[in-house]
Amino acid sequence: MTRPVTAEHPAPGVVRLVLDAPPDNALTAPLRDALEAALTAALAARNTRAVLIAARGAVFSAGLPDTDDEDGRAATLGAIAALIDAAGVPVVALLPGPASGGGCELALACHYRVAAREAELCLPDIALGLPPQAGTTLRLPRLTDPATALDMMLSGRAVPSARARQAGLFDAVVDGDVDAAGLRFALGLLAEHAGPRPAPSRPLPDFRSLQAAVQRLKGALDPDGPVRARGAILDCVEAAALLPPEAALAYEAAAVEDCRDSAAHRALCHLAQAERRVRDGMREVVDPGVPPRRIGLWGWGPGAAALGAALLATGPSVRLGAPDAAALDRAIAEVESLLDAARTAAGWDEATRVRYRSRLSGGVGPAALSGCDLLIEAGGGRMSDRQARFPDLARTAAPGAVLAATGVLASPSALGAPAGREADTLWFHLPDAVPGTRLAEIVRSPRTGPRATAVLSDLARRLERLVLVSETESPTLGLLLGALDAADATVEAGAAPADVDAAMQAWGMAHGPYRMADRVGLPMLLALRRRQPGGDDPEARPTLILGQLVREGRDGYLAGRGYYRYGPGGAAEPDPQVAEIAAAAREVLGAVPPRSFSRAAIQARVLAGMVQAGAAMLGLGAVRRAADLDLAAVHGLGVARWRGGPMRAADEAGLLSLRKTLRDMAAERPQGGLWDLDPLIAEAIKMGHALSRSEAPGRGALSPA
Numbered sequence: 001m002t003r004p005v006t007a008e009h010p011a012p013g014v015v016r017l018v019l020d021a022p023p024d025n026a027l028t029a030p031l032r033d034a035l036e037a038a039l040t041a042a043l044a045a046r047n048t049r050a051v052l053i054a055a056r057g058a059v060f061s062a063g064l065p066d067t068d069d070e071d072g073r074a075a076t077l078g079a080i081a082a083l084i085d086a087a088g089v090p091v092v093a094l095l096p097g098p099a100s101g102g103g104c105e106l107a108l109a110c111h112y113r114v115a116a117r118e119a120e121l122c123l124p125d126i127a128l129g130l131p132p133q134a135g136t137t138l139r140l141p142r143l144t145d146p147a148t149a150l151d152m153m154l155s156g157r158a159v160p161s162a163r164a165r166q167a168g169l170f171d172a173v174v175d176g177d178v179d180a181a182g183l184r185f186a187l188g189l190l191a192e193h194a195g196p197r198p199a200p201s202r203p204l205p206d207f208r209s210l211q212a213a214v215q216r217l218k219g220a221l222d223p224d225g226p227v228r229a230r231g232a233i234l235d236c237v238e239a240a241a242l243l244p245p246e247a248a249l250a251y252e253a254a255a256v257e258d259c260r261d262s263a264a265h266r267a268l269c270h271l272a273q274a275e276r277r278v279r280d281g282m283r284e285v286v287d288p289g290v291p292p293r294r295i296g297l298w299g300w301g302p303g304a305a306a307l308g309a310a311l312l313a314t315g316p317s318v319r320l321g322a323p324d325a326a327a328l329d330r331a332i333a334e335v336e337s338l339l340d341a342a343r344t345a346a347g348w349d350e351a352t353r354v355r356y357r358s359r360l361s362g363g364v365g366p367a368a369l370s371g372c373d374l375l376i377e378a379g380g381g382r383m384s385d386r387q388a389r390f391p392d393l394a395r396t397a398a399p400g401a402v403l404a405a406t407g408v409l410a411s412p413s414a415l416g417a418p419a420g421r422e423a424d425t426l427w428f429h430l431p432d433a434v435p436g437t438r439l440a441e442i443v444r445s446p447r448t449g450p451r452a453t454a455v456l457s458d459l460a461r462r463l464e465r466l467v468l469v470s471e472t473e474s475p476t477l478g479l480l481l482g483a484l485d486a487a488d489a490t491v492e493a494g495a496a497p498a499d500v501d502a503a504m505q506a507w508g509m510a511h512g513p514y515r516m517a518d519r520v521g522l523p524m525l526l527a528l529r530r531r532q533p534g535g536d537d538p539e540a541r542p543t544l545i546l547g548q549l550v551r552e553g554r555d556g557y558l559a560g561r562g563y564y565r566y567g568p569g570g571a572a573e574p575d576p577q578v579a580e581i582a583a584a585a586r587e588v589l590g591a592v593p594p595r596s597f598s599r600a601a602i603q604a605r606v607l608a609g610m611v612q613a614g615a616a617m618l619g620l621g622a623v624r625r626a627a628d629l630d631l632a633a634v635h636g637l638g639v640a641r642w643r644g645g646p647m648r649a650a651d652e653a654g655l656l657s658l659r660k661t662l663r664d665m666a667a668e669r670p671q672g673g674l675w676d677l678d679p680l681i682a683e684a685i686k687m688g689h690a691l692s693r694s695e696a697p698g699r700g701a702l703s704p705a
Contacts, residue, residue, distance in 0.1 A: 005034035007042065010183050012579055013049030015042040016094075024062035025055050026211050027077060027102045039083050050186040051087065053110060053604050054179055055093040057626035060119065067271060069361055077134040078253065079100050081109035084449045085198040086136075086593035091187050094182035095119040095170075095550045098158070098314040100637045105134040108143065108169075109360075111197040112189070115170045122158035129229045129265035129270060129642065135258045137236035138248045139199035144168050145430025146210040152219065153233045171242055174362040199246040207241060214238050226508075226642045227264045232256075251698075263652050267644025270692060271634060274627035275466065280670055282457055282467055291458060291646035292316055294400070296372030300327045305334035307430070312356045320362035321369045335360060366396045371433065374455060376428060382402070383407060383527055387415070394419035402452045404428040407524065411472060413445035423449035430465070430480030432640030433519035434510045440465035441474050441636070473622040475614075475629050479646065482521065482613025483513040489540035489669060491582050495602060497563045498574045503602035510638030511605060515572055528551050539671045544585040549578070560636040607653070608661040608675075610646040613689070615678035618696050626694040647692040655685045 008016040017038050019025040035053075042051050055061060064077065084091045093099075093110035100122040107113055107121065123132045131137060132153055142148040144167040152159060152176045174181040204210060214234050221231050232255040240248040259265055298321040308331075309465040311318045320335070320346040333491050336357065343353045355664035361366070366389075369375055375397045379386050386407060394403050394416060403425045405415055416425030427443035440460035444453055453469060468475065487500045501512020509516075511534045517525055524545050530536055534578050539545045549562060556562035557570070564572035586594065597605075625630055630645020652659050659677055666675035 004028070004031035005038050010052075010179075012191070012531060013047055013526045014050055014052065014183065015045070016052040016054055016179070016183075017042065018054045018056055019061060020056040020478040021447060022057055024059045025057065025103070027064050027106070028635055029065065029075075032075040032077065032080065034337060036080050036083065039080065039310060043083065043087050043229075048089055049190055051091045051185060051223075051318075052091050052094055052179075052182055053091065053106070054182065055096055058652070059103075059116070060093070060095040060097055060099040060323050061103025061307040062098075062107060063103045063105075066269065066276075070400055077105060078249070080106065081134045083552060084109045085200055087196050087198075088110075092182055092186050092189075092197050092611060094178050096178050098122065100158075101125055104133070105132060105136045108136055108139050108199070110173045110560070111187070113169065114172045114185050115164065116178040117168070117173060117175050118162055119164075119173075120158045121152070121169060123152050123699055124154065125158040126156045127234070127268065128231050129227050129268045130259050131229050131233045131236055131255055133252065135200065135249050135252065135390060137233060137252050138240040140198045140246075141237055141240065141591065142202045142204055144205075146206055146213045147602065149210075150213055150233075150237070150530075154217070154230055154673070158386060181490065183351050185188055193307070197320060204241055210237070210241060213325045226640075227268075228259050228262055229265075232259055241334075243350075248528060264642040267642055267648050267652070269579055270627065270644045271630065271641055274625070276630050277627070278466065278631065282461070291462070292373035294319060294372045294374075294454065296321060296369030296397075298322070298366070298375065298377055298389075299378030299406075300331035302332070302334065303432070303601075305338055306432075307376070307378055307630075308335045308360070309404075310463055311337040311459075312339070312359055313342075314459070315418045316495075317359040317361070318466070319369060321366060322361070322362070322364060325364055328364055328458075329623070332360065332362050347554050366393045369393070370396045371398060372401060372525060374402045374404065374459070376406065383524065390415045393419035394421045394425065396516035398425075400424070402426070402455045404456055406425060406430075411445055412443065413447050414644075416445075416447075422447040424452050425453055427474070428456060429474050429476065429648040431636035433516050434636075437635055437638065438465050439476065439632065439635035440498060441476055442467060442469045443474055443633070444469065444471055446471065461635060466631065468628060468635075470617075470623050470628070471621060473617055473620070475617060475623050476619050477520075477528060478613050479610050479629060479633050480513065480516055480637060481525065481532070482609040482611075483540060483606050484525065484529075484609075485674065486609025486665070487513045487612070488545055489609075489665060490597060490602060490605050491545060492542055492585050493597075493668065494586075495597045496574070497582075497597075498579060498600055499597070505607055506599060507603045507607070508640035508643040510640075514563040516637065518564060518572070519557040520556070521558070522550050522554065522556045522562050523547060533672070537586075538589065539670060541672060541674055542669070544588060545581055548581050548585070548655065554578075604653075604657070604661045605665060607646055607649060608658055608665065611650045611681070612656060612662060612675065614647055615691070615694075616682040618694060619678065619680050622694045625695050626692050630692060642691070647694075651690045651692050654683065659685060 002020055005019045006018045006020055010016050038370050042048050042268045052696040078373055091110045092112040093107040095115040097118050098120050099107045101124055104121045104123055149169045167172045172185055182356050214237055218234050235253050237703050239251040272354045294317045295311050300322050308318050320331045322331050326339055339353055372463050375606045377390055403421055405427050412425045412427050413422050426448055429441035431439050442456050457467050491497055498516040504512040554561045557566055560566050563578055617623055618626055627646040630647050633639040633645040634641055662675050662677050
């Protein structure tokens with residue numbers, strides 16, 4: 001096994017310490033120990049005149065590992081930075097490529113930096129709810145202008161080499177061999193008798209501008225916000241400008257530990273690890289072979305048009321299919337309109353738009369899509385009609401073509417069976433109720449073949465989506481139904497839909513469950529609820545309000561009314577008639593007079609509904625891990641990242657508190673067992689385990705994720 005750090009002597013008096021821990025030179029405990037020992041030895045040698053810190057491979061360092069199970073005795077990055085600060089000779093970082101997180105902090109601790117053209121600096125720990133560490137809040141404002149320093153720490157955006165050179169963060173940017181260029185740079189320093197240049201001893205270049213920027217940014221902060229890192233960074237920068245270096249370093253270390261001990265940091269780490277696990281798992285999916293060259297899209301309306309335009313951007317030809325010429329003309333016009341809008345927004349030239357348009361065609365009837373490699377049903381009209389039509393589409397599809405259904409149709413197995421295409425059929429869900437969501441759900445059946453999963457997963461990645469594979473059920477819609485079950489039970493007991501939504505927005509949802517439901521479409525959600533146990537029994541499952549809304553044609557946002565009324569601008573307004581429907585539901589159920597609920601009580605109940613639904617899906621093997629449910633909630637339902645998703649939030653709030661809420665809800669509605677504590681939750685409480693780390697008892701046939 002190679003040593004994580006090797007010492008080389010490329011010239012008399014010059015020591016080059018090479019980070020050698022492929023693939024990304026992560027600053028693990030063994031590497032930090034080795035670097036500290038090698039650096040100490042190099043600086044102690046009498047003939048050392050300069051030290052170079054280089055890296056093997058295309059990455060300088062990806063920084064500290066996400067999870068560190070070390071016992072605390074390993075060298076810290078701060079201790080290594082302190083060695084560099086105290087060095088009596090120049091210490092030069094040689095960056096062959098990106099330096100991220102702790103790797104960036106190590107590079108900034110060096111006195112000089114020579115970088116390859118491909119190098120960049122990035123401090124992404126803000127995404128995990130942490131400030132930079134190892135003295136970075138002290139050093140960075142002394143190395144560059146206030147705007148660059150603050151933006152790097154607060155945004156986590158990478159700074160490319162040209163910008164870093166302009167901002168004074170790189171002393172040289174070179175093409176070719178950065179090690180050779182770095183050696184020449186070091187020899188030039190020695191020839192000019194240039195000594196060490198530790199950042200803590202350098203004055204702030206623009207104290208007044210830095211202070212003004214810090215105060216302006218502090219004024220825009222929410223003092224009660226859940227993520228402390230932004231405020232901590234500003235406090236640290238302010239302290240570094242006013243305090244002696246030793247005191248500023250201690251202040252930063254305390255701020256880092258304070259943020260590390262926060263619920264937001266734990267939630268953000270949970271999500272980051274889950275996202276990485278899903279992306280890594282997708283590499284294990286069978287090779288899809290040649291991507292589809294011709295995608296058939298049966299459908300019309302805004303959703304189908306958006307999908308068609310997005311598919312064109314991935315490269316293949318897209319052929320639209322519709323039942324008649326008028327519907328086809330509308331579908332093509334809608335896609336063209338989106339291409340025109342994209343041209344304006346993205347700054348395409350006319351040639352690009354023409355190239356995209358040349359790959360768009362259409363035809364009338366299912367047979368028009370018979371030559372496509374991938375056929376996606378995204379039609380308009382009633383779900384029952386779409387479901388009845390799917391077998392005809394499947395029969396006309398070419399042998400080996402993958403068939404994907406959208407909308408709340410039957411299971412992939414039931415859709416594909418009439419045409420003998422179960423192995424080729426999946427359900428493809430791109431949640432869009434919250435703007436900016438980037439999730440793609442691929443719902444397969446036990447009979448879906450691995451190639452179909454691979455083809456659709458590859459397409460979703462080309463659409464720049466986070467791919468979540470599940471079996472039989474959609475995690476996103478399952479969680480939304482759980483939230484609606486709890487919300488409707490609360491409204492039936494006396495709360496108003498607007499109060500429920502306001503409480504859940506304050507909790508961390510982009511929209512409350514009722515705004516979400518209106519966006520998704522109430523007939524779709526009612527159809528899903530009726531498939532569940534007790535779905536037709538209003539005493540077992542709270543469906544009276546939703547059922548009455550659908551009967552009255554209140555189908556949701558697109559219909560202009562659902563749980564809310566929607567004006568010309570799309571703004572949601574409470575509807576007094578919904579309050580009357582809720583009152584009638586209470587009367588039918590023989591409920592006691594309306595109760596009032598505190599915001600905290602509403603939040604606890606809706607969270608309990610999501611967690612109960614999530615545990616049920618996990619128990620059935622619909623998803624592999626509880627963390628997948630949290631990804632669905634964050635990327636599909638707009639739950640705030642700092643919450644970590646419902647399963648993580650339940651752990652943070654306490655599973656005993658969750659159990660009490662479910663028991664209270666079960667006492668209100670004992671029929672049907674909807675709120676009886678799920679066995680997985682009971683097991684987590686019994687064993688003292690985190691629910692968000694639970695795995696499905698049976699792995700089923702899910703592809704790795």
